[in-house]
Amino acid sequence: MxxxxxxxVLAGLLxxxxxxxxxxxxxxxxxxxxxxxxPPRNADTARENP
Amino acid sequence: MNKPINRLPLPxxxxxxxxxxxxxxxxxxxxxxLVTHGSVLLQAADPGRHVLTVLAGLAAVAMAxxxxxxxxxxxxxxxxxxxxxxxxxxxxxxxxxxxxxGGFTAGRIGFSLLVLTPGGIAYIHYLGExxxxxx
Numbered sequence: 001m002x003x004x005x006x007x008x009v010l011a012g013l014l015x016x017x018x019x020x021x022x023x024x025x026x027x028x029x030x031x032x033x034x035x036x037x038x039p040p041r042n043a044d045t046a047r048e049n050p
Numbered sequence: 051m052n053k054p055i056n057r058l059p060l061p062x063x064x065x066x067x068x069x070x071x072x073x074x075x076x077x078x079x080x081x082x083x084l085v086t087h088g089s090v091l092l093q094a095a096d097p098g099r100h101v102l103t104v105l106a107g108l109a110a111v112a113m114a115x116x117x118x119x120x121x122x123x124x125x126x127x128x129x130x131x132x133x134x135x136x137x138x139x140x141x142x143x144x145x146x147x148x149x150x151x152g153g154f155t156a157g158r159i160g161f162s163l164l165v166l167t168p169g170g171i172a173y174i175h176y177l178g179e180x181x182x183x184x185x
Contacts, residue, residue, distance in 0.1 A: 007146040008098030015139030018169065019131045022176050 060121045068120035072113050078168050079110035079133060085165060086140050091147040098143055105136045130176040137169025
């Protein structure tokens with residue numbers, strides 16, 4: 001009746017993944033909303049403002 | 051000079067709320083540490099459970115500090131993702147331990163889900179603060 005060390009390592013990795021998602025998901029959401037509020041780039045403005 | 055938002059003194063009602071929630075979180079974190087230390091099911095999960103006991107104990111100490119100093123939440127904000135990770139890891143360990151202890155019963159399923167709840171709450175709180183409030 002022993003939990004193998006591989007299972008314990010997997011449990012630890014799941015915990016770390018939870019933390020990583022919690023840290024990076026808000027940043028990704030913020031970048032995504034920033035991209036949506038930025039003015040659209042079109043060919044004319046891209047030529048004038050490279 | 052404008053202070054950064056996390057350096058502004060918190061208004062009194064918010065400090066009182068933080069003090070109350072800190073007491074709840076101290077109990078929650080201490081409970082998670084006691085479960086990972088003493089649960090009969092997890093006796094089979096050495097040495098992983100000791101790591102989780104230390105992490106949950108750290109969170110309990112940090113929440114006790116926040117009970118005394120509720121006006122400085124930035125000191126202890128790091129405990130939120132740590133509690134969510136510890137809770138998810140403890141839940142996963144419990145699932146493996148239950149599997150090696152003969153299988154699932156209603157009590158074991160309920161106990162495992164109870165161990166997961168601090169993680170769920172901490173996760174929602176942490177994501178909410180970062181994504182909605184922005185700090």
